[in-house]
Amino acid sequence: MNAIPLNLPTRRGLYYGGEWHAPKTNRYLQSKSPSTGELLGEIADGTSDDAEAVIAAAQQGFRTWRDVPPLERAKILREAGALIRKHGDELALIDSADGGNPFHEMRSDAAKAAGQFDFFAGLVTEMKGDSIPMGPGVVNFTTREPLGVVARIVAFNHPFMFTAAKAAAPLAAGNSVIMKPPEVASLSAIRLAEIIGHLFPAGVFNVAIGGREMGAALSTHPDIAMVTLIGSVPTGRAIMKAASETLKPLLFELGGKNALIAFPDADPDEVASAVIGGMNFTWCGQSCGSTSRAFIHESIYAAVVEKLPKHVAKYRPGLPTDPATTMGAIVSREQYEKVLRYIDVAKADGAKLLLGGKRPDDPKLAEGNFVEPTVFVDVNQTMRIANEEVFGPILSVLPWSDEKQMLRDVNAVEYGLTCSIWTNDLKAAHRAAAGVEAGFVWVNEVAKHFLGTPFGGYKQSGIGREECLSELLAFTREKNIHVRFAG
Incomplete structure (x- = not known):
């Protein structure tokens, strides 16, 4: 087992104005481990009254920052x-206990979060304006200014990485931030505030713990300059509606029902490995970018399906805090039960269960939200598991023969976040990359992000781009200044 002690945060309230505060209503939520059911303590359940105080502190912090x-x-x-x-290992272990993801992967989440602080620190001088020629006696130029108080609402699948990394760009641009972590996995965000909060002037970096009431308050408040979300499409729609009253700019990374496309010339074993790797079974498929639909050309379909069990075997559910674990627990009982319902729906729709489809047999996992990596084959695009985002460890494999029909099926869903294309045919690769309705496309690669490249979706998968210069500039506004020389 892990030799690193589980160093849970000593504070459990809201962090704003450079200090810790109990919730004004004294309401708390229970934080439970999704892998063992163990109570990890209570966390604040912030309300609209708490939001008012957080926002006021953030406004004051902005005026300094x-x-x-x-x-x-x-x-x-x-x-x-x-x-x-x-503190990377310590933070990773908190996320494993509180969020259910394997410790060895959460270590990389901590490193990625630190990397984004460095990345956006290096871009602060790139918030440049332009000069516009106007002729003699006149200077016309633009400048970029920070927006004000930015609220960033993040998801439960990477609770620490999202809370930390998504603070970097708005802070670099000169805004104050209010980070709202997921209420089902907030402990690493609280610990983050304990670790880095003192670095910033009071009110610049704030953590607002709470559920829907807190999120709604941040979305509607007139003193919030911008709201961002990593989350579900329904939540995005609700925030957009709420933010419309004050015409706030938005940045959303929402759901995905992403496709992996394999052409006839692709190597079946490489494709099988990519199909399983792209599903992100490590996180129990709880990833917006997971390629949960694998479109395999009929000429290699049987060969690919035959090799899937070999590649799935490396993902075995286990206690997330154990460094040897390769697949963790689903974050909540509600999400766990949703996954099991989709397995039943897939069977009823006629999909063929190849692997998994049930709880693991290990008695040590009996109290947790565990589901085996599940693969359905002979799926078609009319089935619900090929259209709806499960956000769980369910992979659909679909055969195809006609390229135009395959692309229609790929684009038939409301989402458009990622797509992975496998072929050695340059024409086919470019043809497919141009034809898919997705914001982030890999060719002969899957599941990777590259810091500095724009990540974001088409259609219902989001608004705007992150992890690049565009993210930084999204937290600024452009001002034009026209100067006529006197005399």
Whole structure:
């Protein structure tokens, strides 16, 4: 088992104005481990009254932070990144216990979060304006200014990485931030505030714990300059509606029902490995970017299906805090039961169960939200598991023969986040990449993000792009200044 002690945060309230605060209504939520059912303690359940106090503190913090020179802001961001690296294993273990994902993968989440602090620290001087020629006696130019108070609402599948990494760009741009972590996995965000909160002027970095009431308050408040979300499409629609009253700009990364497409010339074993790797079974399929639909050309379909069990075998559910575990637990009982319902629906629709489809037999896992990696084959696009985002460890494999029909099926869903294409035919690769309605496309690769490249979706999968310069600029507004020389 893991030799690193589970160092849970000592604070359980809201962090704002550089201090810790109990919820004004004294309401708390129970935080339970999804793998063991163990109670990890209570966390604040912030309400609209708490939101008012957080926002007021963040406004005050913004007035200080916006005037800090960009390179000084960058220095503080790098210090935050260094502290995250120093405490990386500790933070990863908290996420494993609280969120259900394997410790060895959560370590990479901590490293990625630190990397984004460094990345956006390096871009602070790229928030540049332009000069526009106007002729003699006139200077016309643009500048970029921070927006104000930014609220970022993040999802439960990478609770620490999202809370930390998504603070980096708005802070680099000179905004104050209010991070709202998921109420089902908030402990690593609280610990993050304990570790890096002191680096920033009071009110610049804030953590608002709470459920829907807190999210609604942040989305509607007139003093919030921008709201962002990593979450579900229904939540995105609700926030967009709420934010419309004050015309807030939005940045959303929402759901996905992503496709992997294999052409006839692709190597069946490579494809089988990519099909399983792209499903993100490590996170129990709880990933917006998972390629949960695998479209395999009929000429290699049988060969690919035959090799899937070999590649699935490396993903075995286990206690997330054990470094040897390769597949964790589903984050909540509600989500777990949803996954089991979809397995029943797939069977009723006529999909053929190849692997999994049930709880693991290990008695040590009896109290947790565990489901075996599940693969259905001979799926067609009319089935619910080929159209609806499960957000669980269910993979659908679909044969295809006609390329135009296959692309219609790929694009038939309301989502458009990622797509993975496997072929050695350059024409086929470019043809498919141009034809799929997705914002992030891999060719002969799957599941990877590349810091500096824009990540985001088409259709209902989101608005805007992250992990790149565009994310930084999204947290600024452009001002034009026209100067006529006197005399």
